[in-house]
């Protein structure tokens with residue numbers, strides 16, 4: 274959904290316009306458009322701001338206010354893979370905090386950071402609905418439960434390959 | 435050979451897709467004709483991936499399965515190391531009263547034919563023969579209360595929208611399910627999506643709305659995919675659209691994806707988000723029922739509230755109301771999670787005690803250590819110590835015990851849990867997710883983290899400050915994010931004071 278599916282392509286104005294036009298007729302079109310832009314480009318590209326504000330008749334300040342409100346939307350590309358680690362209570366009860374710390378330490382990152390090779394961005398997430406098979410993580414939209422250190426290593430190796 | 439492997443995301447998260455692929459490969463290698471079906475989950479998450487082999491209409495369970503366990507499914511089944519016996523006869527299944535989740539895990543989620551063979555669309559057909567006011571009265575009589583957290587009577591909300599002037603009205607399904615320890619909404623959307631669609635159509639016909647939206651969190655890509663497909667199928671089959679089941683009456687709906695903000699589960703914030711705005715909470719009044727989406731009368735209901743409506747219309751209000759305790763009628767869809775031996779979904783009449791859930795159903799902790807606490811009702815719910823485990827599951831009963839049922843998620847912690855750390859997390863979460871409208875929430879939560887850090891460093895004088903801060907947040911917050919964060923914090927402090935009594939030396 275919100276995960277970039279491909280390395281961010283240079284935003285193409287025609288594609289931006291097409292995405293905006295395809296959703297402009299919806300009731301409350303802004304979030305669907307932002308999701309579609311992020312899906313296509315891996316982030317909401319700067320080049321979309323003017324046409325989007327114009328199409329929806331909102332100011333660029335309003336648009337920026339919306340984008341910045343939501344954790345999902347990013348204005349710059351993420352790593353090639355986004356690893357979301359659940360920080361919420363059920364995962365904590367099963368050692369999720371230690372798992373997350375281990376990953377961040379090993380990659381030398383803070384939350385929201387991206388590895389130097391551009392391979393992986395680590396994001397916190399607050400519950401994936403996998404609380405009965407905790408701890409849980411999501412890698413580019415695919416979910417994993419009962420994740421221990423060994424499983425995490427394998428997922429990271431896969432993500433960086 | 436008929437083999438069922440769940441497509442529920444909890445099953446996938448522990449390898450169901452790999453197991454399904456191995457089943458296909460093994461059947462091919464052995465030249466066995468295979469009918470592989472993907473069901474939703476039964477709710478026994480500790481047994482996932484839970485494979486079922488259907489023999490003479492009886493489904494035999496095997497789990498938790500790994501790829502290595504697959505070949506033996508094609509040999510003598512009674513000797514299979516993962517054999518559990520007939521799934522319907524398992525204790526976990528037999529002890530439940532499955533009304534909302536009757537079909538979940540049983541049928542293929544996107545088969546409208548199987549849905550109907552198991553009672554689906556009966557409620558909607560009945561609705562089409564009734565006056566809207568009669569439908570509303572039926573839902574009111576069932577005693578159904580909102581399962582999203584606040585427990586407001588669903589029928590009364592529908593009545594308000596039904597009575598409100600205006601021709602443009604909306605049904606909005608709150609599928610933001612942000613609470614830790616909850617996954618009932620996800621399970622039903624992935625495992626029985628037509629029940630939600632049917633419930634929304636009934637709501638639309640009753641309240642006089644022709645358009646519905648499901649606001650579904652982006653953290654649930656599998657549920658989004660299933661719901662989108664289900665809506666397309668329902669439209670193609672005439673369940674949705676301008677002529678619902680040939681009645682000449684209209685109802686259609688769209689799936690909308692959230693964007694990672696917990697506060698957008700609050701209904702007015704959700705409406706702002708649907709309209710394409712920042713998800714800031716709106717002051718009430720006006721009630722969304724009178725001025726909701728785009729200023730129009732709007733029913734906002736949780737997934738489980740809406741998905742429960744079809745069975746109420748199918749079997750009648752009384753059948754539903756006959757279950758329960760006090761003013762909590764019908765069934766509660768418990769989600770048992772965290773550090774438990776047996777986690778999953780368990781639907782039962784209100785009235786079961788918390789201790790029964792934690793000790794008997796969940797079987798204690800996964801770690802084998804003693805249970806320390808259970809957080810009920812998500813991140814804004816209280817930590818219940820063992821002394822309170824005799825509290826029966828019911829809205830009023832939990833309220834009286836200083837807790838809340840909320841969306842009925844129960845997260846269990848063993849004795850290694852540090853309740854000061856959990857209190858700190860509650861404040862941190864509130865700070866991260868605050869919509870920013872009220873100062874006690876936006877700033878208070880940040881102060882809360884700092885204050886707890888002082889306590890952690892052995893500054894006992896900061897404890898009264900924390901208590902005061904919680905009072906301020908309770909009194910001065912517009913919504914339950916700021917207003918209820920004191921529940922987990924104060925319950926941790928009150929019931930586990932030893933975790934807050936750190937000496938300075940120990941902290942250093």
Ligand SMILES: Cc1cc2nc3c(=O)[nH]c(=O)nc-3n(C[C@H](O)[C@H](O)[C@H](O)COP(=O)(O)O)c2cc1C
Pocket residue numbers: 579580581582583584585586588608609610611612613696697698699700701702734735736737739740913914915
């Ligand atoms: C911070 C916050 C988060 C909430 N999150 C949800 C949620 O994820 N799902 C939900 O159904 N209700 C949630 N609610 C409750 C909704 O505001 C609202 O009461 C509910 O959607 C009404 O539906 P119901 O009557 O069927 O429960 C939340 C409330 C607050 C204050």
Ligand code: SF4
Pocket residue numbers: 697715867868869870871872873875876911912913914915916917
């Ligand atoms: S309590 Fe917090 S989340 Fe709720 S309205 Fe106030 S600032 Fe927003």
Ligand code: FES
Pocket residue numbers: 359360361362363364365399400401402403404407408409614615616
């Ligand atoms: S708390 Fe981590 S998946 Fe729900």
